[in-house]
Amino acid sequence: MHELFLEIQQVASGNSPMHRLDAGTKLLSILILILFAVFTKDLFSLVLLEIFLLMLMAASHLPPRYVGKRLLFVLPFGGFLALFQPFIREGSIIWSFYGLSATYEGTFFGALLLLRMLVCISAVLFLSSTTRQEDLYHALERFKVPPIFISLLDMMLRHIGLCFESLHRALTAQKARGFRWRKNRAGYRFVLKSAGNTLGTLFVRSMERGERIYESMLARGYKLGTSYSFEPRRRANAGDACLLLSSVFIVVFLAFQDRLWYGIGLV
Amino acid sequence: MAAPNIIEFQGAGFTYPSGREAFSGIDLAIEKGGAFALIGSNGAGKTTLLKHINGLLYPSHGRVLFDGKEVNKKTAPGVRDRVGFVFQNPDDQLFLPTVAQDVAFGPMNHGLDRAEVEKRVKRALEVVDMEGYEGVHPGKLSGGEKKRVCIAGVLALEPEVLVFDEPTGGLDPRGTRDTIRFINKLREERGITVVIASHDVNVIPLLVERVAVLHKGRLLFDGSVRDAFGDRGLLSKASMVPPDVTRLALEMGCCPGKGLPLTMNEALRYFQKGG
Incomplete structure (x- = not known):
């Protein structure tokens, strides 16, 4: 897990045309795409949107393995939810098996759910893999997001890294004293107990560490709302406009391509 | 006749997954019952090298042998049963609600029965002068006491080799003196091989006879502690000072x-x- 987290930061500091775009523009663009994905009921639109996002990621030179690994994360969570839908939604039955019946409406809804999640995660992945954290905070600042939210986001991301690091060190120390997850010689209950205690200790330590870090920030004059950017603001350029306009265009096109406004439910 | 080597590095090198090289071309042999220190400045690669002894890491090239057998994924669990590793930061090791449980963690992993585990916990706490602390939460101990519990937790495994990463780091003079005393006592009474990584030059001559100087992942020197600390050219090259x-x-x-x-x-x- 720790490696996955570090990898995002490494990839995000890359240098492609997409990386160089303004963080605010990227944020706005993916917000538009996500909003559309959440409201549309058209599977075809979602597929097209996903293709558009994959094209953006290709333009960002993101390694295919890196993207694939993260998109697969949709499956254990979203896939599980989607899998149930055909059996719990009412509608016209398409097949039944020992009293368990799948409906057309349920299958459609399951597919819609899965595609929506895929598009949303792709959008967020594109943003987080092409934008450095501090640029994103700066963009949020410009969008007048309250400083407390930005601070929370920043602290959370920093502490995830620290948390994984201390978990990793604790597990190493346990391994050195002969701890094994599988075939532990002290039995399965002992493994569960150790895992529980490790997690508990991790929580307490993280809290204490969080306090220490906060105190050291205060000692260095930190105040809520301290600006995150020390680089001069760059004016939006043609590239930024291009991304924003193409996102707006694709959303409008998808919304119109079926019946007028059907997708976002304004009819 | 010289004692046989218990740990051997043969042209060992390690490169992190990120591509950064920790050390390379290391040839080292540590004999059974000896006391050996790896010295070098921060970031020289000492901790990473130590972790190869009991297979917490495996070399990217070359080999590491323990008691004549290569340390790899298959042999590492067996090696870990015989090598005790005391980490630099006690908080990485202590994670159970009481001192006794934490000291028992290693023996439990070895699948020993309850009576034997209790006996070992008692003995280990005696060695480090921490009897009476069995039911205390490790979070309530001082830095020096935590360190002693960590040493007890490793001693309870009755290892043949004890590896210490910065054994005196962060300890007060009394804690430092006690730790030196425990380590020397263990060597004398039980013939345990001691391997230390440290940059605390004042403490090293009190613990070992032989040192290797590591600098930026390369071995600059391997020999007697007196030769190393008498050579100012060597020390300044390794960004170190004599005691x-x-x-x-x-x-x-x-x-x-x-x-x-x-x-x-x-x-x-x-x-x-x-x-």
């Missing part, structure tokens, strides 16, 4: 070679003799 008393003796331009004092007692003897 305080040695430095004083060198600055005063006296006692070259074999007579060079490394510890306070040696210096006292030397100056009492009238220099």
Whole structure:
């Protein structure tokens, strides 16, 4: 897990045309795409949107393995939810098996759910893999997001890294004293107990560490709302406009391509 | 006849997944029952090298042997049963609600029965003078006490080799003195092989006879502690300084070679003799 987290930061500091775009523009663009994905009921639109996002990621030179690994994360969570839908939604039955019946409406809804999640995660992945954290905070600042939210986001991301690091060190120390997850010689209950205690200790330590870090920030004059950017603001350029306009265009096109406004439910 | 080697590095090198090289081309042999220190500045690669001894890491090239057998994924669990590893930061090791449970963690992993585990916990806590702390939460202990519980937790495994990463780091003078005493006692009474990584030059002569100097992942020196600390060229190349008393003796331009004092007692003897 720790490696996955570090990898995002490494990839995000890359240098492609997409990386160089303004963080605010990227944020706005993916917000538009996500909003559309959440409201549309058209599977075809979602597929097209996903293709558009994959094209953006290709333009960002993101390694295919890196993207694939993260998109697969949709499956254990979203896939599980989607899998149930055909059996719990009412509608016209398409097949039944020992009293368990799948409906057309349920299958459609399951597919819609899965595609929506895929598009949303792709959008967020594109943003987080092409934008450095501090640029994103700066963009949020410009969008007048309250400083407390930005601070929370920043602290959370920093502490995830620290948390994984201390978990990793604790597990190493346990391994050195002969701890094994599988075939532990002290039995399965002992493994569960150790895992529980490790997690508990991790929580307490993280809290204490969080306090220490906060105190050291205060000692260095930190105040809520301290600006995150020390680089001069760059004016939006043609590239930024291009991304924003193409996102707006694709959303409008998808919304119109079926019946007028059907997708976002304004009819 | 020299004792057989228990740990051997043969042209070992390690590169992190990120591509950064920790060390390379390391040839080292540590003999059974010996006391050996790896010294070097911060970031020299000491901790990473130590972790190869019990297979917490495996070399990217070359080999690491323990008792004549290569340390790899298959042999590592067996090696870990015989090598105790005391980490630099006690908080990485202590995670159970009481001192006794934490010391019992290793023996439990070895699948020992309850009576034997209890016996070992008692004995280990005795060695480090921590009897009576069995039911205390490790979070309530001082830094020095935590360190002692960590040492007990490793001793309870009755290892043949003890590896210490910065054994005196962050300890007060009393904690430092106690730790030195425990380590020397273990060597004398049980014949345990001791391997230490440290940059605390004042403590090293009190613990070991042999040192290797690591700098930026390369081995600069492997030999007696007196030769290492008498060689200012070597030390400055490794961004290190000799122990305080040695430095004083060198600055005063006296006692070259074999007579060079490394510890306070040696210096006292030397100056009492009238220099």
